[in-house]
Amino acid sequence: MGIKKILMLVGDFVEDYEVMVPFQALLMVGHTVHAICPDKKAGDRIRTAVHDFEGDQTYSEKPGHNFTLNATFADVKAEEYDALVIPGGRAPEYIRLNPEVIEIVKHFDATNKPIAAICHGAQVLAAAGVVGGKTCSAYPAVGPDVNSAGGTWVDVGYDKAYVHGNLVTAAAWPAHPDWLAKFLQVLGTKIEP
Structure with missing residues (x-):
């Protein structure tokens, strides 16, 4: 399957499940x-x-x-990573104000590397200007952010995810099974029974 190196952008008051579950699940299947x-x-x-x-x-x-964070923000070079994950909660609201966060997101978009965002994570995508012309899901209250940034917010319910090219999005943590499965597909990860 090829081990992938995945970057996760988080901050204080990130949604608990939306950081814990994907972090552990992606490690479980062998990714860094x-x-x-x-x-x-x-x-x-x-x-x-x-x-x-x-x-x-x-x-x-x-x-x-x-x-507990396992990498230092100042040391990270986006080009060394294969994919990006942006959990939701309240963290996206303030981390999107950091110009380096915006540059990281723009790198993954410009290089067409897989990006997975859930819930309020789409606030970071919208702030980075990477949803223009794309359709994505997000927590419904973030839909106006997506639409204002030139994207199209789609309601797939709380338990489903949506894929548009390299972008895998979902509205909230009840979608984890579908969101993570679709992200693994976009990553090219094969899980053998």
Whole structure:
């Protein structure tokens, strides 16, 4: 299958499941995953938030686990990675303000490397200007960001993912099985029974 080197862009109050599950699942299938956060280094921890759907007009938020970064933001060179993952939660709202984050995302788009974004991760894609002319999913409240950036937001429900070329997107963590399966397909990862 070829081991891939995957970069994960995270920050404080990233959604707990959306960082933990893909990080562990991608490691489990043999890939290398480096999780980074602006202004932090390997061994630093970020706080996560648990977002749930409990019948309110929007998701609820509770404290999640602490997540330990395993790479240093300042040391990362995007060209050394095969793919990018952007989890959701509240982190995308502020990491998209970092010009280096934007440059990282633009590199993966310009080189047509696989990009997986879930939930509010599309805020980073929109800020980087990489959704123009593309269709993608995201948490519904992020749909206007996608559309304003020249993309087309599509509602595939909360348990499905959408693929447009190298871009694999989903609305929220209930889509993990479909989102990760589609991302692995785009990566060219073969899992033998």
